[in-house]
Amino acid sequence: MRDEPALLQGTLDVLVLRALADGQRHGYAVARWIHEITDAALRVEDRALYIALHRALERGWVSAAWGTSENNRRARFYTLTRSGRKALGRQARQWRHYAEAMFKALEGT
């Protein structure tokens, strides 16, 4: 994956947004969710997830606020914004098309 940064970046963007689709999460929770949901198949550094989160923040897809976590520690919570939800829908669709196309191509041979 390290050899394909473009693919990785797009993948992380959509994954980060998807991680927040069910409600607000702090950075660590986002990282854990992604690891678990993909069965750790995407071997990606946590650093990259944080960068993707902050980039989403800059684009206005998510908002962030400091709060207190379940075990009473300070944590930065991220919430999907309305434009973030739209972006997620858009990117998920693109991914589905892409994946289907790849699938067809590979099945067809």
Next chain:
Amino acid sequence: VDDREGSGRRLDPAGASPSVQADVDREIQEHLRRRTDELVADGMDAEAAGRQALDEFGDLEEARRALTAIDTRIARRAAARRDWKAGMRNLTGDLRQALRTMRVQPWLTTAIVMTLAIGIGASTAVYAVFNYALFRPVPGVADGDRLVGISVRPGLDTPAYTTATHAHLAAMREMPAFTGLAGFRPRSYPVRLGAADPVTLQVAGVSRGYFDLLGVQAAAGRLLRDDEYEEPGATLAVISERLWRRAYGADPKVVGTQVQVIGHPFTVVGVTRSFLGVERVGDEDVWVPIGAQTILRPSAGTDYSWDRMVGRLAPDVTLATAREQAASAFERIGVFEYGDRTFSAVVSPALTVGAARSEERIAPLFWLAMAGSALLLVLACANGANLLLSRNLRRRRDLALKAALGASRARVVRELLVEAGTVSLLAAGAGLVVAAVLTGLFRSQGLLSYLPLEGLEIDLRVALFAAAAATATIVLAGGLPSVLAARASSQADLGGTARATTRSGRLRQGLVAVQIGLSLALLAGAGVLAVSIARLQSVDLGFQSAGLHTFELQPTVVGRDDATAFLGEVRRRLQATPGIEAVGVAASGHLGSAYVREARTSAGAPSETVMLRLVSDGFLDAMGIPLQAGRDLTAVEAAGPWESSPVLIDELLAERLFGEASPVGRTVQVRWPDEFSTHRIIGVAGSTVALNLRSGHQPAVYGAAGQRRAATFQVRSSLGSAETMSAIRRVVHELEPRLAVDAIRTTGAEVERLTAQERVVARIGSVLAILALGLAMAGIYAAIACAVQERTRELGIRMALGASRLAVGRDVLRRTVMTAAIGLAGGLAVYAWASRYIASQLFGVSALDPATVSTACGLLLVTALAAAWLPARRATRVDPTIALRAE
């Protein structure tokens, strides 16, 4: 969840702020700690767990840098947005405040807005006229700014122009600088539309591709096809939309019908949309293929030639490139036709010669009129400033309260400026309405008789001008009062009364003086212009203008070879018409045109410049020019050739050549065309005005015209103008129905035509002067009314102490007179300095004409007193007991 991102955080815009950095570090640390804790909970030992957490996280330093950079950008943007929002909140607050204040004093606000609107509107309207005259686009063409005019000169270094031949056009067409090139040749021809009498119209013969090149569209039918333009004997015609509407009521059935050009039938194939030609824009109404020349000018055959050419520059080609290529094209074709002549091409950015000419005529007027409207604008600003000032003074306590509550002076100034800006904006809007009304007035009054103002409108350039004028009013009318009011507010005591401070009182007096001074300059300028027009129009013409009608006939355009006999017959029949007293014929019109030649007593003697008039017998009689000695030409003498003709000279020439001695019986030599010929003097005539009214009477020689191709008739009639004109038309059309006799002018109309330019300036001047007078009156009234109101307490005290009502009223009026006197003195100084610019437009009156200037002074003084009258009366009615209680 607390502490929303980006709120209330201080940021160092140059780099990452400590807090952004700290947040990033904290987030990363929290992540690592949690991961470690989780791994430890899964049974890993603490040190290994910490290592793995770090390992999973990746390059820590790079992550810090990247995240900090992103968050710094976010924070900076949030801060900028916050600042902008705060600014907008302040502005909307100020605006709301401004509107509230306006509503509190609606009449004062209306007065200020109207005052400024008149200033902005009048200067915008004047600018619109000249914008139209100078920058008007050629109507009906596509991408007019890529079109250039091309003329041919019969030499390398000569100001003269000549026609472009087919060889010129062909050589130029090969140049890559142009995507296309076409020639045109407009001429005045009598054209008969349907069954009506022929009218004189500009008919242009055009070369191949003319309409396509210009991008002209058809409003009906079609334009010419490429193969039709240069085909000999083509009898197709395209007419203008203007002619189509005027003569055919925009009936599309005109296509396929015939018009007669000099009696030859031409088939109308279409109508151009808006297009009116390019040579002298607005002149042309009919276009025919140049091939029609074989019919209209049989002698020229298929030897096509054009007055001028028009070319479309290829994309990215500059005028300089086009000029180089034109020069080399002409070098390539070399010397031809007239043997030793080398031709040169002139590529001009102005599409029309007419535009350049009218620019020359209009430019001096432009600056004069702009100076006048600038004066009016400044006057309006002074007035507006005065009104704002008095309004701000009334609000002084309010402002002082604000200052006491901690508003900075900058804040108060800003608030007042926003207010002034709002007023100015309203004024700009109202000014555009005033401008539209004025331009409508100019249009309907035919302000520029030599330039139809049909297309006069407020375009982008004019709107920009109005915006600039409005900005000037914000600065001039709004700036000073705002700063002053703010300064006063920071000094004023809250409990104090609204006593007028002497300083702002003096300032307002000063503004009134400025208004009076500017009004004087405008009024005096307009006054001398009006006097000048009156003098010019009442110049002693030297002939009897009442009942005199002038028209021209050129029988050769309809191909008559018997021009002399024909013109003689027209004259005989006119003389036989009841009511027509006398008919004279000359080779040219008497006003505005003449052959300018030289005359002397003998070879070697000094020569005088004379107007040579080639006339029929009875010409002096018809014109009403007195015969002072000797006799007139006989019919036989007048029919002979000029070379052997006896002559009459006028009294001016007689005096210059012969002094006191009688010239009758002696000889005079007149040079024409290049040689002097000797003529016997048989009589002396009274002197007359010649080329224009300004140059006055000029020496003249009257001689026989002999054979002629064209003539100007002078008809003295006791009938009304309309009857005389229809009688003339009837006579001419009985003899020659193909000729147009549509330009019969009275001498009065001729004089008007010659004074057109002066009248434009005078009209604009008088409009500005009337507006200025009105503004000055309103301004004086407002200022003095305000001063009286503020001095109510003082007046009350004086009356309580025994001052008579009369004395109080007199005091108010005395102050007015003093202010007016100061203003008039200043105005005189300004006008004396500016008068040199107006002097060149004047005739028979000095720019500093004492009668006019003193009348203007008197008028302004009366205006000032009239404006002060009501407030003065109010001052005398002050009840001391009420006044003393009043603030």
